[in-house]
Amino acid sequence: MITEKHNAMNRGMISGVRFILLLGALSGLNSVAAETIYVTLEKDNAVAIVDPEQGVLLTIIPVGQRPRGIVLSHDQSQLYVATSDDHVIQVIDVKTLSPVGILPSGDDPETFALHAKDEVLFVSNEDDSLVSVVDVNKKQVIHSVGVGVEPEGIAVSPDGQWVVSASETTNMIHWIDAASYEVIDNTLVDPRPRGVSFTADSQYLWVTSELAGTVTILDVNSRQIIKTITLAVPGLNADRNQPVGVLVDPEMRWAYVAMGPANRVAVINAKTYAIEDYLLVGERVWNLAFSPDHQRLYSTNGVSNDVSIIDLTRHKVTKSIKVGHFPWGLAVKP
Secondary structure, eight states, rough: OOHHEEEEEHHHHHHHHHHHHHHHHHHTTSSSSEEEEEEEEETTTTTEEEEETTTTEEEEEOOOSEEEEEEHHHHSSSEEEEEGTTTEEEEEETTTTEEEEEEOOOSSEEEEEEEEESSSEEEEEEETTTTEEEEETTTTTEEEEEEEEEEEEEEETTSSEEEEEEETTEEEEEEEEEETEEEEEEEEOOSSEEEEEOTTTEEEEEETTTTEEEEEEEETTTTTTEEEOOOOOOOOOOOGGOOOOOEEEHHHHHEEOOOOOOOEEEETTTTTTTTTEEESSSSSSEEEEEESSSSEEEEETTTEEEEEEEEETTTTTEEEEOSSSSSSEEEOOO
C-alpha cells in the first residue's frame, strides 16, 4: 500500500521534475508534429510524456491514484486513464495536459478497450467479475456484463463485432457480442490469461497465460484454440517466463510478447508460430505499443522504471528512457 508520506514525496518529485522539464519541453510540445508516448506511472500517480524520436522524457503530469490502463480517444484529442484506486476513468485533454472530466467505470478499473467504431469503453472490473460498458458521451455505465473471476485483459476486434475478456482465475476467454453485450461463448485457456490481442483482420485472437508461460492463438470464427506456444528463454528459470502484453503487427508477420520478470520481449513468426528471438529489455516488462508507422515497438518496464524502444526493422533494442516509478500502460499519438 502506498502511504501518505510516499504520496507526498512523489508529489514533490513530480512537481520538481515538471518545473525543470516544462521550462524547455512543454512549451513546444503541441507545436511540433512529433510522435508522443503517454505512459502511466502506477506508483507516482502520474502520466509521463515521452518524445521517442528524440529519446527524451518531456514532462510528467499528476493524475489520480494508481493509474494503469490508458487509451487515446478516436480523434486523439483526449486520453482516458484508468485510475484504479479512485474507481474512475480520468479524462485528460491532450493539448493542455489538464484533466477535463471523469467517466464511471465500476470498481478497480485496470484495463479497458475502446470500441473500434463507437464511443464506448469496455472496462475490466477485477474485483466484481464484471465488464462495465461505458458510454463516453453520456458519461454513464450503460451495461454490466458478468464474466469469470478476476477479469483483466480485454480487447475489441477491429471489425467491431467482438469484445473478449480474459478472467485470470477462471482461466477463460469470454466472447461478448459488442452489439448486444451478451456473452456468446467461453473458451478455456492456460492458467492466468493476461493479455489479449486481435489480428488486424479480426480472424485470430492471441492470448498470453502468465502462470503457464504460454501464448495461445484462437480462431475467432470457431472460438477454438488452434495453437499453443510455450515460451522458454535459454538459461532462465521457467517460473520467470510470465507473459502479459501481446501485439501482432498489421501485416500479421510478427507477434510480440512482453514476458514480465523474464525481462524480454519474445518475437514470434505469426505465420509459422516459431519463436524467432527474445529481446532483452528493462526489468519486469508489462505492456507494448507500436509506433504509428509500425517501425518501432515500445515496452513499459515496471521495475527498472523505463520505456524501451525496439527497432522493428532489425529487431533490436535501441534505447531505454527513464520515466518514473513503475510504468505500466502506454498509448502512442502521431
